[in-house]
Amino acid sequence: MSALTIAYALLFYAATAMLVIGVALKIRSYLRTPAPLKIPTTPAPTTQGGVALRLAREVVLFESLFKSSKWTWIFGWMFHAALLLVLLRHLRYFQEPVWTPVLWVQFFGTYAGFAMVAGLAGLWARRFLVDRVRYISTPSDHLHLALLLAIGLSGLTMRFVAHTDIVALKAFMLGLMRFDWQPLPGDPLLLLHLTLVALLMFVFPISKLLHAPGLFFSPSRNQVDNPREVRHVAAWAAALDK
Amino acid sequence: MATAAFETPKLKPYPVIPLIAEGSMAHSKPYVASSAIQQNIGFPGELAEGWEQRAIAKMGELLGKYRSLRVYMDACVHCGACSDKCHYFLGTGDPKNMPVARQDLMRAVYRRYFTFAGKHFPKLVGAVDMTKDVLDDWYAYYHQCSECRRCSVFCPYGIDTAEITMAAREIMDAVGLGQKYSNEIIGKVHRIGNNLGLPGPALEDTLLGLEEDVKEDTGVDVRYPLDVQGAEVLLVTPSADFFAEPHVESLIGYGKVFHAAGISWTLSSKASEAGNFGMFIGNYEQLRKIALRIREAALELGVKRIVVGECGHAWRVAYSFWNTLVGIGAGGTDPFAIQLQSQLDGRYKQPMHICELTYDLIQRGALKFDKEKNDDRIITFHDSCNVARASRMGDMPGGQFVIPREIIKAVANRFHDMAPETIHESTFCCGGGGGLLTDDLIELRVKGALPRMEALKNVVDQHGVNFMATICAICKAQFSKVLPYYGFDMGMVGGVHQLVSKSIRLGEPH
Numbered sequence: 001m002s003a004l005t006i007a008y009a010l011l012f013y014a015a016t017a018m019l020v021i022g023v024a025l026k027i028r029s030y031l032r033t034p035a036p037l038k039i040p041t042t043p044a045p046t047t048q049g050g051v052a053l054r055l056a057r058e059v060v061l062f063e064s065l066f067k068s069s070k071w072t073w074i075f076g077w078m079f080h081a082a083l084l085l086v087l088l089r090h091l092r093y094f095q096e097p098v099w100t101p102v103l104w105v106q107f108f109g110t111y112a113g114f115a116m117v118a119g120l121a122g123l124w125a126r127r128f129l130v131d132r133v134r135y136i137s138t139p140s141d142h143l144h145l146a147l148l149l150a151i152g153l154s155g156l157t158m159r160f161v162a163h164t165d166i167v168a169l170k171a172f173m174l175g176l177m178r179f180d181w182q183p184l185p186g187d188p189l190l191l192l193h194l195t196l197v198a199l200l201m202f203v204f205p206i207s208k209l210l211h212a213p214g215l216f217f218s219p220s221r222n223q224v225d226n227p228r229e230v231r232h233v234a235a236w237a238a239a240l241d242k
Numbered sequence: 243m244a245t246a247a248f249e250t251p252k253l254k255p256y257p258v259i260p261l262i263a264e265g266s267m268a269h270s271k272p273y274v275a276s277s278a279i280q281q282n283i284g285f286p287g288e289l290a291e292g293w294e295q296r297a298i299a300k301m302g303e304l305l306g307k308y309r310s311l312r313v314y315m316d317a318c319v320h321c322g323a324c325s326d327k328c329h330y331f332l333g334t335g336d337p338k339n340m341p342v343a344r345q346d347l348m349r350a351v352y353r354r355y356f357t358f359a360g361k362h363f364p365k366l367v368g369a370v371d372m373t374k375d376v377l378d379d380w381y382a383y384y385h386q387c388s389e390c391r392r393c394s395v396f397c398p399y400g401i402d403t404a405e406i407t408m409a410a411r412e413i414m415d416a417v418g419l420g421q422k423y424s425n426e427i428i429g430k431v432h433r434i435g436n437n438l439g440l441p442g443p444a445l446e447d448t449l450l451g452l453e454e455d456v457k458e459d460t461g462v463d464v465r466y467p468l469d470v471q472g473a474e475v476l477l478v479t480p481s482a483d484f485f486a487e488p489h490v491e492s493l494i495g496y497g498k499v500f501h502a503a504g505i506s507w508t509l510s511s512k513a514s515e516a517g518n519f520g521m522f523i524g525n526y527e528q529l530r531k532i533a534l535r536i537r538e539a540a541l542e543l544g545v546k547r548i549v550v551g552e553c554g555h556a557w558r559v560a561y562s563f564w565n566t567l568v569g570i571g572a573g574g575t576d577p578f579a580i581q582l583q584s585q586l587d588g589r590y591k592q593p594m595h596i597c598e599l600t601y602d603l604i605q606r607g608a609l610k611f612d613k614e615k616n617d618d619r620i621i622t623f624h625d626s627c628n629v630a631r632a633s634r635m636g637d638m639p640g641g642q643f644v645i646p647r648e649i650i651k652a653v654a655n656r657f658h659d660m661a662p663e664t665i666h667e668s669t670f671c672c673g674g675g676g677g678l679l680t681d682d683l684i685e686l687r688v689k690g691a692l693p694r695m696e697a698l699k700n701v702v703d704q705h706g707v708n709f710m711a712t713i714c715a716i717c718k719a720q721f722s723k724v725l726p727y728y729g730f731d732m733g734m735v736g737g738v739h740q741l742v743s744k745s746i747r748l749g750e751p752h
Contacts, residue, residue, distance in 0.1 A: 030313055041391060065396075132262055135343065136343055214316055218399050
């Protein structure tokens with residue numbers, strides 16, 4: 001067992017733990033924090049089903065972003081949709097046998113890599129070209145984009161320019177999941193790609209990437225507009241009635 | 243702190259997003275509340291040793307009490323979707339008036355004290371210590387937000403700057419840095435029963451005067467009753483309705499509607515005010531305490547229905563929060579709520595907006611109008627922010643857009659909406675909401691009105707509009723003051739029930 005294999009195996013266990021536990025803790029804190037007042041942004045649905053539909057439109061279509069900024073929507077939606085396809089395509093490195101839908105998605109996932117990079121480039125360009133967006137951009141905003149872009153570019157390079165030993169990589173990944181470690185190929189591009197992915201997993205629960213779970217807990221989006229019909233009182237607020 | 247001379251922005255034929263002008267509104271700050279004003283409503287008198295720790299502790303407390311604040315502090319990705327949505331940014335170009343930047347004033351402190359990244363890599367994520375300079379920035383810019391929520395419509399995560407502004411103001415109050423205008427008014431409402439400090443006898447006198455005026459005008463005995471035990475309806479309306487123009491015209495209108503429909507009603511000297519400035523300062527206890535007056539008045543007078551007059555934020559508080567705060571509404575199973583539910587008539591929505599009441603009567607054919615009496619007016623409608631984006635009317639989503647317009651169309655012949663991107667949930671705030679309707683902020687108010695003024699100018703030029711109807715006391719007061727800066731007549735603004743009042747057929751009293 002090489003030191004490289006051991007190092008990357010431990011890295012991915014740590015990154016996975018950070019991602020899963022970190023996000024779970026955040027979600028727990030959101031769940032435990034009461035929403036004492038009804039504050040849905042109107043026109044808001046008057047039923048729970050309507051709320052589910054509203055959230056689905058936000059998640060799938062980025063409805064509010066579409067209303068606010070067409071350029072940001074185009075680049076943002078393109079990036080996220082492409083990322084989804086790319087992630088689905090990558091499932092084949094974690095499965096044996098591979099699910100049929102994952103086989104179907106290979107073609108789309110491969111070329112979605114370009115759309116993902118283009119979307120990220122567009123989003124990044126706004127941070128330089130639009131004076132308002134330049135003003136609000138922090139170093140971490142740029143670093144997030146740089147990180148994602150580097151992941152996309154290193155992945156595309158391995159797919160189209162300098163192939164890596166994909167069979168050995170898959171053995172390594174399956175080994176990780178089965179706690180039966182297999183050697184990791186020492187291809188520098190692959191190591192870079194994997195390191196950046198692990199880094200992304202590490203920063204997820206301590207960064208703005210929390211917008212993903214955050215949307216589901218946003219009271220202005222997830223509340224039903226029915227304050228006259230249903231009394232809505234948080235525990236700490238109910239104590240005032242005593 | 244006298245307001246320096248400033249230039250009124252030029253009206254352009256189409257909206258232009260300004261280039262950022264850093265610090266251009268840094269000088270805009272409202273008067274600070276005196277120690278007496280602060281202590282009167284239970285806040286510390288002034289900043290004292292150790293306020294920084296107390297501010298952080300208060301922030302921690304609020305993060306534990308409000309899910310909105312906790313999620314909104316984490317979820318922003320700085321995408322910039324909100325950056326051109328705030329009327330104060332559009333009117334001033336000050337980048338700290340972009341909702342994201344306004345939120346970041348608090349987010350920077352949140353990160354420093356409550357997040358891993360901010361504790362260990364402050365520079366990287368823009369985290370800062372709580373210092374006097376930061377507090378001064380908060381005081382300036384959290385008083386350049388009217389809590390109108392336009393940004394929350396356009397944010398992909400629904401991040402609502404109003405929630406953050408309220409939290410910031412609550413933290414500032416908790417360490418002794420309050421705003422004079424709002425906190426003085428809250429003191430008045432507790433002491434006297436309304437925001438303007440009108441005592442019972444003055445109200446009575448005003449209402450008698452109105453009865454005489456209406457009699458003279460129409461020959462009909464329309465009553466404007468106060469403290470009538472056993473009336474069907476308790477009307478709660480902004481106190482501006484009692485004496486200021488054009489507000490009082492709407493109050494006259496409500497009385498005529500009740501008269502024509504034969505509904506007995508009353509005002510209450512104890513709870514004559516619908517406005518609830520507890521919301522503006524984000525303080526739940528104050529919100530609740532102010533709302534409790536209404537509940538007490540309703541129980542004492544034994545009314546069956548509670549109706550709210552033309553006031554934007556008051557309608558938000560009534561519609562969205564009264565049930566939560568004091569049990570005015572349905573569905574409560576605690577003794578607190580059951581008491582009210584047993585008294586109030588469950589066949590009606592509780593509380594009800596005066597526009598809902600009038601609209602229902604029109605639908606049922608209970609009111610008749612001579613529409614041509616409003617023919618001298620070519621009318622447009624300004625959706626008030628708190629009604630449009632934070633409350634509802636009727637039974638369907640968006641009823642708050644439909645109902646006031648349907649009333650206008652039922653009582654007048656000539657109506658034109660302003661541009662679609664400036665109405666309904668995309669409406670622009672008048673520029674004076676959220677506790678900013680004070681002369682020390684006049685520059686901000688004038689500049690913040692720009693987007694609305696541009697939209698108004700377009701319908702004035704294209705359709706000859708000469709009247710902007712609205713259902714908010716703050717909108718009416720703000721526009722009366724600001725319209726002349728843009729070359730419009732201050733009399734162009736008025737209430738929906740002002741139009742109702744003019745064309746309603748009174749006939750014989752019931």
